[in-house]
Amino acid sequence: MLITRDTVAEQLAAYLEGKKALVEIVSWAHDAFNEGEFDAADLEVIRDVVARLGLADVTAFGLTWEDAVEMLGRLGYRASVHVQPAKV
Template identity: 40%
Template sequence: MILTRKLLADVLIRYINREIDLPSVVSWAEDMIREANFENGSFEIIREILARIGLADVREFGLTWDDCYDYLHKLGYDVKVELLEV
């Protein structure tokens, strides 16, 4: 599997939107570090973000909204929050 910046961004957005929980994101990140090939030209940034996410299950590290915002920005995305009435 080739892990792209887009795929990593999609997982972060799914986490932000509570479609997947923190343990699932951490497990996914750990699996990707071990098994995936990274998109050409993006090895360093993808590896850095995955490594940080892999530690998010440790209380001192966590995974905050600010973390996700920063990671998405590093991956080349701007984040826009929209409020929807339910």
């Protein structure tokens, strides 16, 4: 499987949007790092971000909003927040 900037950004966005749990993102990152083929054009940034996501479940590392914003920026994306009323 070819891992591109878009692939990684989609996984991170899914986590931030509540569509995927942290454990799923960490598992995906482990699989991508071990079995995926990183796009050669963006190898360094993809490798670094995927490696960082693979450590997100370790207490010493975690995954903060600031971390996610920085990673998305490196991937060529910008994070934003959309707030809506809770359904009661």
